[in-house]
Amino acid sequence: MEIDVSAVITSFLGVIGASSVISGLILRRIDKLERGLERRERDRVEENLARGEVIHCAGKLAEANTVALRVVTSEEVCEDELAALRRAADKLEHFTREKSAVYLHADHIRVG
Numbered sequence: 001m002e003i004d005v006s007a008v009i010t011s012f013l014g015v016i017g018a019s020s021v022i023s024g025l026i027l028r029r030i031d032k033l034e035r036g037l038e039r040r041e042r043d044r045v046e047e048n049l050a051r052g053e054v055i056h057c058a059g060k061l062a063e064a065n066t067v068a069l070r071v072v073t074s075e076e077v078c079e080d081e082l083a084a085l086r087r088a089a090d091k092l093e094h095f096t097r098e099k100s101a102v103y104l105h106a107d108h109i110r111v112g
Helices: 005-072 079-104
Strands: none
16 A cells, blocks of 8 residues: 555645634634624613713703702702702712723722
8 A cells, every 4th residue: 555645745734724714714703703792882882871971961950950949949849859869870970980990990990
């Protein structure tokens, strides 16, 4: 039985080349998926920021209306609701600052 060395080498190089091509295709596909995930994550962040701004503006409007209502009626009107709004706004601000510090700097930073 005679072994053709050139055929063995050609076959071996063909296997290596085919696996390189397959690896390259897989890596490109993974990279494309990661870019898509990053894009969706940025879109979600932008959406959440926009929602937060709308909620913040609605809260400020409600606060202004409550203050104006208290001027024409009495100081006790909507006192609990105004205090709840301020607590919720403070809680959201604290959460936002904490997460911003974590995402912008490092996972080991803890605010508050």
